Amino acid sequence: DTAVSQTxxxxxxxxxxxxxxxxxxxxxxxxxxxxxxxxxxxxxIMFSYNNKELIINETVPNRFSPKSPDxxxxxxxxxxxxxxxxxxxxxxxxxxxxxGNNEQFFGPGTRLTVL
Amino acid sequence: xxxTTQPTSMDCAExxxxxxxxxxxxxxxxxxxxxxxxxxxQGPQYIIHGLKNNETNEMASLIITEDRKSSxxxxxxxxxxxxxxxxxxxxxxxSYGKLTFGQGTILTVHP
Numbered sequence: 001d002t003a004v005s006q007t008x009x010x011x012x013x014x015x016x017x018x019x020x021x022x023x024x025x026x027x028x029x030x031x032x033x034x035x036x037x038x039x040x041x042x043x044x045i046m047f048s049y050n051n052k053e054l055i056i057n058e059t060v061p062n063r064f065s066p067k068s069p070d071x072x073x074x075x076x077x078x079x080x081x082x083x084x085x086x087x088x089x090x091x092x093x094x095x096x097x098x099x100g101n102n103e104q105f106f107g108p109g110t111r112l113t114v115l
Numbered sequence: 116x117x118x119t120t121q122p123t124s125m126d127c128a129e130x131x132x133x134x135x136x137x138x139x140x141x142x143x144x145x146x147x148x149x150x151x152x153x154x155x156x157q158g159p160q161y162i163i164h165g166l167k168n169n170e171t172n173e174m175a176s177l178i179i180t181e182d183r184k185s186s187x188x189x190x191x192x193x194x195x196x197x198x199x200x201x202x203x204x205x206x207x208x209x210s211y212g213k214l215t216f217g218q219g220t221i222l223t224v225h226p
Contacts, residue, residue, distance in 0.1 A: 004158075035216075041200070043159065043216040056213055090158050102149065102207035104214065106158030 003027050004107035006091050012113045013081060020077045021110045023091030031055075032074035033092040033104065034066060043090070049074050078112075086114045117142040117205035124221040127197075133190040135220050137203030140184040147207040148179060149214065150188045152199040159202065159216075162188065193224045 004025045013019055025032060033056075034046040048056035052068040063079045078085060091107040120138040127133040139148065149164040163170055163177045165186075170177045176189040190197055202219040 042218070043153075043202075045213055045215070048213065088156075092158070102147070102214065103161045103164070104151075104159075106160070109156070109158055 003105050004091055004093055006089075006107040006110050008110060009108065010111050010113075012115065014115055015081055015083060017081050018077070018079045019081060019112070020075055021089055021091075021112070022073070022075045023107060024073050025091075025093040025105070026072065027093055027105060029093040029095055029105075030071055031094050032068065032071070033094075034074065034076050035090040035092065035106075037088045037090060037109075039087070047074075047076075081112075081114045083114050086112055088112070117146055119203045119205050119217050121201070121203050121217065121220045123218065124223070127190075127193045127222060127224050129195060129224055129226050130192055133193040133197065133222060133224070135188040135190075135201050135203075135222065136185065137187070138185045139203070139205040142183055142205045146205045148177065148183075148186045149204040149207060150175070150177065151202045151204065151214075151216075152197075153202070153219070154196075154199040162201075164207070193222075195224050195226065198222060198224045 007022045031050045033048045037043045046060045047066045049068045051071050065077045068074045088109045088111050090109045092104040094104040117139050147164050147166050150162040151159040153159045163175050165177045179186045200219040200221050202216050204214050
């Protein structure tokens with residue numbers, strides 16, 4: 001069984017469109033994350049939710065809006081897509097942070113290409 | 116999170132031990148040392164973490180110096196499948212799970 005899954009795996013779209021990426025984890029974790037990996041391969045955290053509550057927001061443009069309907073899901077909605085949004089987006093989950101055991105399990109990634 | 120410094124790249128012969136160093140001289144008392152790796156185009160994979168003591172699991176060993184300013188990840192018998200980017204991260208603890216990934220070390224295992 002896949003621990004952290006993301007859909008879609010590939011997403012190609014035009015500038016200005018609105019798109020969503022879905023993430024689900026079946027590990028029973030309380031915390032979920034979104035990371036962005038750009039063309040230079042830098043991996044940066046965007047958001048983190050703990051029990052459906054936003055706990056990390058790394059100065060991401062407000063065109064990006066995470067939504068957590070329950071603690072097993074954290075979806076990422078992006079409005080008015082721009083060329084610079086092209087990247088690989090990774091979802092991850094972990095047990096409650098701050099406990100010293102911050103082993104994060106990552107999904108396979110969603111490669112977003114904005115044309 | 117404390118800043119970490121790693122060599123850009125390293126090579127290792129298959130079957131030999133791979134020793135990946137990491138400097139984290141500004142690590143604070145409640146920050147852990149985490150190691151992750153990313154095999155081409157896949158999601159990062161957790162390897163090991165530690166606070167003060169050396170740690171070992173089925174994948175690797177982590178050696179942390181007594182002053183905690185540096186650490187070494189050891190893959191005891193490297194295989195071709197261990198070719199990946201290895202990230203050393205100093206963080207966690209009370210930072211709400213935030214992990215700051217640096218550039219990492221590109222480890223290439225040769226036949």
